[in-house]
Amino acid sequence: MTARGNVEVELNQDEKLRSVLESVFGPDGLKLSDDDGPGTTPVWDSVAHLNLIMTIEAEYGIAFATAEIPELRTLRKIRARLEKSNG
C-alpha cells in the first residue's frame, strides 16, 4: 500500500467515527475531545454510551465482549480499539 493510500484510509476512518458520534450525540458529538467519555459531558451518559457502542458495532461490523464495553471510557480508547480490530 502506498503512503497516499494510507492517508486516505485514515481520513475515511475518522470521517466514519465522526458521523457515528454525530448521529449518537448530535452536533455536540463533533466537539468531543479524545479525553471525553461517559460522565465528562452531559450528552455522554450511560444510555448514550451503550447507544454509541451498539452503533459502532453496527457500522464497523464488530462485536465487543461484555467486559470491554464499560472499559471503553474515552474516545481515545475507542479509537485505539477500532484501530486494533482494523488490524
Place this chain on the structure above:
Amino acid sequence: MAEVGALEKIRSAPTEGLSPAQYMSLARALAADPEAQKRLMPVRLVLLSTFTTTFFEPYLKVEAARHGVHVDIHHGGFNQFEQALLGDEWRAKDGATEVLVVMMRLEDIHPDVGYRVYGDAADDPFAALSANVLARIDSTLSMFRDKSKGVALVANFSMPEQRLAPVFDANQASSLTYKVQELNRALRERVAARSSSHVWDYAGLVSSAGSARWTDPRLWALSRTPVSAANQPLFARHLSRTLRGALRPAAKCLVLDLDNTLWGGVIGDDGIGGIHLGDEHPGRAFKEFQRAALGLRDRGILLAISSKNDEAVVHDALANHPEMLLKLKDFAATRINWNPKSKNLREIAKELNIGLDSLVFFDDNPVERAEVSESAPEVHVVDVPVDPANYVRALCDLAVFDVPTLTAEDRLRAQSYQAQIERQQSEAQAGSLDEFLPSLQMEAEIGAWNAITAQRIAQLVIKTNQFNTTTRRSSEAELAALHEDGLGVHWLRLADRYGDMGLIAVSVMTKQGSDAVVHSFVLSCRAANRGMEQTMLGYLAKKAKGLGYKRLIGEYIPTPKNTPVAEMYPKLGFTLETQEAAADGVTRYTLDLANDDLVIPEFVRVREASSP
C-alpha cells in the same frame, strides 16, 4: 430553512434495515421539527415495565411517526407500576392522548420461572406467579383508569428465553409451554373486560422475530434492556402498529388492479386460458393473494377493482375461470375502463360513500401507483413488491386495516353492501324517496349504551367522518363517562326487508341547565337517506321532553368532511341560535320542546331495547 422536513425524511427512508445511527439521526431531525410533529397525532406514551425502556426512545419516535403518531414518552422507571402512576408527572399536557403500556416479563418477576417443574397441584408454583402478575396488572389498570380516559395496552407474556427443557416441554400436559398459554388467555379476559384496553401481542412479536436471538445478553447485563439493538426497530414497529390500530380509524376498502395483481399475465393479450392462476407456479402466488383478499373481505374490508381492461373480458374471466376465487359479487365497486386510476378511485370512494383516505390501492404497476400518489395523495398506495410471491406478505404488513376488535357489523359488512346494491336498484325503480322509504319496511331498535354495544359504539364514533355532527372522537372510556354523567349515549340498530344493517347510529346527549344538548350524532354512511336522523333526534326530543327539559340543542362543528350533516338541524326544524360563530367553533341549533314538533317518521317502526 428550505430543508427537507423530518417527516419526509422518515417516510422516504427504507422500512427495513435502518441502522441505529440512522434511527438516532431521524429521531433528532423530528425533535427539531415542530411543524412535522404537528402533522402527527399527539400521544403521551407511558411505558411501565419490568425492564429498562430508555433505549427504545429513538426507535419508537421514528416508527410511531411512520404510523402517523408523535410520541412524547414517559419512562416509568424500572419495575414500577402502581407507584409510577401515583404522581401526575406522567399525565399528558396540551391535550395529547394518554396511552399506557404495561410490559412484564415472567423471568423478571420470578427469575427461576424457566427452571421449575410444573403440574396441576393447587400449590403449583405457576399458579402463584399467575395470580401475582394478573393482580398487579389489574391494580395498575384500575389506577390508570381512575385518572385517565386514555388507552391501555398490556403486553402478553412471551415464553421465558432461558428454559432447561426446551425440547420436550410441549409433550408434558402441564408444562411451562401450556402454562404461559393459559396465562395469556386469562390476561386477555381481564383486559377485554375493561374499556379502551387491549392486549399488545408482545409474545407474538418475540416468536415471529425469533426468541433465540431476541435478547442481546450484553445489553441485558449492562442495562436491563431485553431487546437487542438489531431487534429494537421490530419492537418499536410492532408497538407503533398496535398504537395506530388502537387510536386511528382503519381504512375501509382495498382497490385492486387485475393483470399481474389478481392473476399473472395480461388477460386482454393472453386470453382467459393464458393467464396464470392456480395451485402451481407461476399461478400459485396469485391464487394465494386472492385467498388473502377474500380474508380481508371477511373482516369487513370492502373490495373494489380499478383496471385498464375490457369490461366484458374481465366479467367473463371472473365468472368462468375455474381457479378464480374472487367473483364479481365480491366487489363492492368496479371501474374497468381506460381512465386514469386516480379518477376511478375518486369515483369508487364516492360510490361507496367513503373518504378517499379510506382507500388502499394495490397495483403491480409502479407508473399507476405514481399517478395515484400524485393525483389522489389521500389514497394509501401499497408499495407492491416486485415478486408476486411476496404479495400476501405485503397485505399482512399493512397497518391501515388493523382494528382492535372485529365487531358483528364488520363480519356482515360485505353482505350488507350487497344488500345495499339491491336497495339502490329498488330505489332506482321507485319513483320518489317518498314511495321508496315505506317500501323498505324499516324497523329500528333504539337502546342505551351498555357493555355489549360499547365497542361498536366507540368504533362508529372513531371512524365516522361524513355523517358526524361534531367529530368529537370520544374513546370507549369517555363514552362510558358521558353516558353516566349526561342524558345517555344511545344507539340505533336498523333492519329492513333486505337485511339487518346492525348498529348504524349513535347519539350522545348531555345536559346544561334546562337544556338537553346533542353533543354528538353519528350515522354510518350505509344508512344515509333513510330518515334515521329524524328517527334518532325524534326519539331524543321525546325523551328530553319527558325528563322536563325545555329545549333540545343540536351542536355542529364543521370539518372538511362532514358537509352531509351541515343542514341536518335546520332541516329537522331546529333554529340557528345566533348568526355569529361561537368562540369555541360550535354552531348551536335550538328546538323548543314545548312548541316544536319533531316526530319519528311514519315509515319507520321503532322499538326500545329493554334495559341491560
